[in-house]
Amino acid sequence: DTAVSQTPKYLVTQMGNDKSIKCEQNLGHDTMYWYKQDSKKFLKIMFSYNNKELIINETVPNRFSPKSPDKAHLNLHINSLELGDSAVYFCASSQDGDRVWTEAFFGQGTRLTVV
């Protein structure tokens, strides 16, 4: 029973296309994230939502638009894909208390290749 699931696992598409990656967590967590991992394995946060509210929006092109229909889902839509968008995208979730930060649970990643 997968805790954080992303679809699709692989995505190959042409430049200029629009694509979406879906993420769902069944852990009951309040906070969800999108991370981008580049070819050097560096992981950088893109967005974070808490109870469907955007709380972190890093310096990401506005071609990237997250959407959280409910606290169990955080989807990532990318418009006008560029070669530089090729990366592995990870969704994650966590449940945080008062000044206690728990671990994040990660999905298996979506490998996006733009050709």
Place this chain on the structure above:
Amino acid sequence: AQSVTQLDSHVSVSEGTPVLLRCNYSSSYSPSLFWYVQHPNKGLQLLLKYTSAATLVKGINGFEAEFKKSETSFHLTKPSAHMSDAAEYFCVVRQYSSASKIIFGSGTRLSIRP
């Protein structure tokens, strides 16, 4: 602001010898610290975590880490390396702020020689 530095981008050890992966952090408040492992073409798995309880933390697969506030370090160790330990390891820091982030180090690739 918080940050985390992994001091080695690549560590290579022989099977059966000890492993040391170094991590230093910077944090304005008491942080929570984590180590994650990523096997090739896989997702991220939590190895262990420190959240202001015991400073010596034991994790899965025989790994452990010690939180040293005076040195701002959270190094990962294992007494005896196994071939299956070959992977990318990430040190992670979190701290309280109005918009909390999970900050990853740049990763350390661990290779195991037969």
